[in-house]
Amino acid sequence: MVPLSWYVGLSSALFLIGLIGVLVRRNTLVVLLCIEIMLNAVNVNFVAFSKYQHVIDAQILVFFVITVAAAEVAIGLGIIISLFRLKGSVNIDDFNILKL
Amino acid sequence: MSFSLVNILGTMPEIYLTFFGCVILILDTMIPNEKRSWLAYFTIASLIFAMIASYGLNGKGLPLYQGLYIIDPFSNFFKMIIYIAAIITVLFSLPYLDREDIHIGEYYAFILFSTVGMMVMVSAGDLITLFLGIELMSLCFYVMVGLKKGSHRSVEASFKYFLLGAFSAAIFLFGISFLYGATGTETISGIAAFVANPGSLKPMILLGIVLTLVGFAFKISAAPFHMWTPDVYEGAPTVVTGFMSTASKIAAFGVFLRVFWVSFSADKVDWNLLIVILSILSMLVGNLVALRQTNIKRMLAYSSIGHAGYASMALLQPNRESLFALMFYVFVYMFMTLGAFGIVLMLRKSGEEGEDISDLVGLHKRHPIAAFTMLVFMFSLAGIPPFGGFLAKFYVFFAVIHAGYAWLAVVGIVFAAIGAFYYLRIVMLMYMKDPESSVVFNASSMGRIGLLLTAGMTVFLGVYPTPFVEYIKSSLAIFIP
Numbered sequence: 001m002v003p004l005s006w007y008v009g010l011s012s013a014l015f016l017i018g019l020i021g022v023l024v025r026r027n028t029l030v031v032l033l034c035i036e037i038m039l040n041a042v043n044v045n046f047v048a049f050s051k052y053q054h055v056i057d058a059q060i061l062v063f064f065v066i067t068v069a070a071a072e073v074a075i076g077l078g079i080i081i082s083l084f085r086l087k088g089s090v091n092i093d094d095f096n097i098l099k100l
Numbered sequence: 101m102s103f104s105l106v107n108i109l110g111t112m113p114e115i116y117l118t119f120f121g122c123v124i125l126i127l128d129t130m131i132p133n134e135k136r137s138w139l140a141y142f143t144i145a146s147l148i149f150a151m152i153a154s155y156g157l158n159g160k161g162l163p164l165y166q167g168l169y170i171i172d173p174f175s176n177f178f179k180m181i182i183y184i185a186a187i188i189t190v191l192f193s194l195p196y197l198d199r200e201d202i203h204i205g206e207y208y209a210f211i212l213f214s215t216v217g218m219m220v221m222v223s224a225g226d227l228i229t230l231f232l233g234i235e236l237m238s239l240c241f242y243v244m245v246g247l248k249k250g251s252h253r254s255v256e257a258s259f260k261y262f263l264l265g266a267f268s269a270a271i272f273l274f275g276i277s278f279l280y281g282a283t284g285t286e287t288i289s290g291i292a293a294f295v296a297n298p299g300s301l302k303p304m305i306l307l308g309i310v311l312t313l314v315g316f317a318f319k320i321s322a323a324p325f326h327m328w329t330p331d332v333y334e335g336a337p338t339v340v341t342g343f344m345s346t347a348s349k350i351a352a353f354g355v356f357l358r359v360f361w362v363s364f365s366a367d368k369v370d371w372n373l374l375i376v377i378l379s380i381l382s383m384l385v386g387n388l389v390a391l392r393q394t395n396i397k398r399m400l401a402y403s404s405i406g407h408a409g410y411a412s413m414a415l416l417q418p419n420r421e422s423l424f425a426l427m428f429y430v431f432v433y434m435f436m437t438l439g440a441f442g443i444v445l446m447l448r449k450s451g452e453e454g455e456d457i458s459d460l461v462g463l464h465k466r467h468p469i470a471a472f473t474m475l476v477f478m479f480s481l482a483g484i485p486p487f488g489g490f491l492a493k494f495y496v497f498f499a500v501i502h503a504g505y506a507w508l509a510v511v512g513i514v515f516a517a518i519g520a521f522y523y524l525r526i527v528m529l530m531y532m533k534d535p536e537s538s539v540v541f542n543a544s545s546m547g548r549i550g551l552l553l554t555a556g557m558t559v560f561l562g563v564y565p566t567p568f569v570e571y572i573k574s575s576l577a578i579f580i581p
Contacts (some may be wrong), residue, residue: 004538016275022267031263038270042277049281056272059282061228068235072266072360078257085255088250095256 007048009062014041028090040067086100109159110164111232113150113179114216117248121212128205136203140194140546143208144187147215151183161579163225166257170225171426172579177427177572178222178354185347185434186215186529192442193339200337200450202247211343212226213274214240220350222358227286230355232318234272237351238265239474241344245336257335264318266329270313280310288363288581296366309364309371313378316359319352322408323381330393332383333401338453341397341442345404350430353411357426361418362580372416380511382409387519394456396444399522400437406519407433410512414496417503420576423497425492427572431489432480432561439554443470444545454539460526462535470541473532473555480558482523483516490562 011046014037021034043062080090087094108115124139131138154176154505196202217237224230242265246258280286282304283294298305314325321329337501364371386406393399411433414426431483447454447470454460464471473550495517497509543551561568 004254011277014463015270018270022263028259028263035263035266035270038267042270042273045274045277046280049277049284053281053284055284057228057286058277061280061286064232068232071239072235072262072269075239076262076266079246079262081241082246082249083259086255087251091480095259097252097256097299099214 004048004052009046011041011044011048014038014044020032028092029081031092032073032080034071039065053099105405108166109168110162111169113153113157114155114219115149117146117203117212117216117219117251120189121209121216124205124209124212133139137194137206139208140190143164143190143434146212147183147187147190147358151180152182154179155488158575163579165171167289168226168229169220169223170579171223173575173577174358174579175223175354177575178430179219180353181350181431181434182215182218182222185343185350185438186211186552188438188442188553189339189343190340191546191553192438192445194546195544196337196445196547197341199542200248202249202337204247205513205517207244207247207293210240210244214244214343218347221351222354224355225288225546226356227279227288227291227359227478230288230359231269231276233355233416235269236354237348238269241265241340241348243343244340245332247340251335253335254337255335257332259455260328260335261332264490266368268315268318272428274317275311275313275315277309278304278311278543283558292365292580295364295563298367302399305367306370309367310374312359313371313374316352317378318357320349320408320412322378322407322412323385323405326382326385326405327467328403328410329405330398333404334395334397334455338397338441338445341401342438342445345400345441346434346438349404349408350434353426353430354438356412357415357423358578362578365418366477368371368418375412375415379412379508382406382412383512383515384409385518387515387522390519390522393522393565394457395455396440396460396526397455399457400440400444403439403519403523406515407437407481410493410496410516413500413505413508413512414501416446416505416508419503421502422499423432423576423578424572425495427575428495428565429570431568431572432492432558434489434558435561436477436480436489439551439558440474440481442547442551442554443474446470446541447539448542449537454537456537457526457529459537459539461529461533462540463530463541465535465539466539470543473551474530476528476555476558478523478527480562481522484520486562486564490557491562491565 018034018038046058046062157178214237215231220233243260244257248254282301283291317325386402390399390402409427414422480489483489483493500509
């Protein structure tokens with residue numbers, strides 16, 4: 001049986017990849033994908049912990065997370081489309097009207 | 101799983117509001133455009149209906165759905181605040197939406213759905229329920245912020261809010277996953293039992309606490325996780341900003357308090373330090389950066405960051421006094437902030453919103469009543485007696501001193517004094533100078549009712565708070581199954 005630490009290592013690596021992607025990448029669609037990677041890292045974690053704790057709760061939670069992620073992508077893509085209509089670009093650096 | 105009727109009855113207010121939200125979506129397609137205002141009246145009626153239903157449930161603590169959902173006086177109090185904030189928002193929105201040409205039925209449905217999300221948040225007895233509540237609220241807000249589809253600022257604000265909201269949700273979930281991994285349960289009270297005796301899994305618990313704290317700090321917009329706040333508050337339609345800065349923040353405070361006091365209270369020494377840092381940074385950013393703002397919505401955004409700093413000081417010590425202080429604080433905060441945004445959204449200059457601070461110059465000469473109402477809100481936000489904001493700060497500082505953080509209360513008072521400067525600057529500009537811009541104050545009858553309610557309550561809570569103090573004292577019970 002694969003030890004639990006491997007799963008946690010995998011999910012942490014995925015989460016970090018997503019986190020760094022959100023912070024570094026400039027294309028909004030890629031940023032959206034990176035957020036999805038982060039959410040999927042969470043799912044790996046939940047399923048692995050659930051298996052090793054012998055409790056089913058978290059595997060059900062994973063379904064909720066998947067559903068919410070889908071809703072989030074739908075809204076996110078909608079917002080990106082309306083931004084693209086206004087600005088003709090999906091580059092984050094072009095969205096700079098509001099400043100600190 | 102047994103399916104008892106008590107569960108359904110206990111969640112009736114939420115079910116009503118979801119149902120009425122769907123009804124609004126259907127009605128919107130059937131009624132003619134010029135009768136859209138009926139939808140606003142319908143929304144207010146359904147909110148009052150749900151409010152009465154919630155009031156009927158006010159009593160003992162009750163776990164519903166095997167402890168996934170908790171009805172207790174604490175959650176009922178927060179629900180009442182959320183209802184009132186939603187009602188006042190609808191009162192303000194009717195003329196505003198018409199003028200901005202975004203009067204659509206979905207807006208009212210989103211108000212109701214996000215209200216349901218906040219109600220689920222403050223009643224959550226389980227981290228799954230909590231997460232779903234947060235998401236239901238946030239998804240509605242992402243759309244509402246971008247409601248002005250033709251405006252670059254609005255859509256850009258919506259995108260920024262969405263990106264950082266989804267980002268913080270992922271971080272929050274990652275925290276939950278570690279808490280679950282260590283404890284094997286997601287119920288708030290189940291985690292509490294484990295946090296008391298973590299054994300060798302302490303690092304996992306700590307990681308979980310830090311990550312959930314980051315998620316909550318995003319939602320209450322406490323520094324250093326406040327970056328989105330000024331941008332989103334400035335870009336969003338002003339009614340939505342008002343609703344966001346009060347209701348969503350108050351709901352986040354409610355759930356923040358429940359999770360940290362019930363689940364993590366055994367580990368208080370560790371997270372107390374984090375909250376102290378969070379609150380000092382918020383007061384610093386909120387009060388100092390606000391000084392150099394020229395846009396009043398941005399200034400109020402920084403002011404709300406500062407207020408998140410004051411209020412989070414009340415989270416340090418889990419006892420009745422701190423609980424009372426926080427509940428009173430959010431109660432007053434709701435009226436004064438919503439009212440200040442209400443004034444801003446009624447100011448117009450040549451076809452657009454008068455949202456620059458220079459538009460307020462000399463308001464007293466043109467619209468004395470509007471200027472006086474703004475003065476009430478500004479004095480209250482600055483914490484000057486006899487307004488509600490003073491008493492709210494007073495209770496929080498006393499709770500902090502009794503919690504053994506006297507130095508933090510001193511820091512808070514110093515920042516409150518610095519913050520008073522920029523609130524009073526607005527009052528000075530309104531009263532001491534002659535008008536420059538051609539700004540007009542354009543209030544409808546419903547807007548006037550909303551302003552009367554917010555300003556009246558801000559004064560009333562400072563002058564004669566006894567009935568509300570009694571009500572809050574009767575709600576000081578967090579139910580732990």
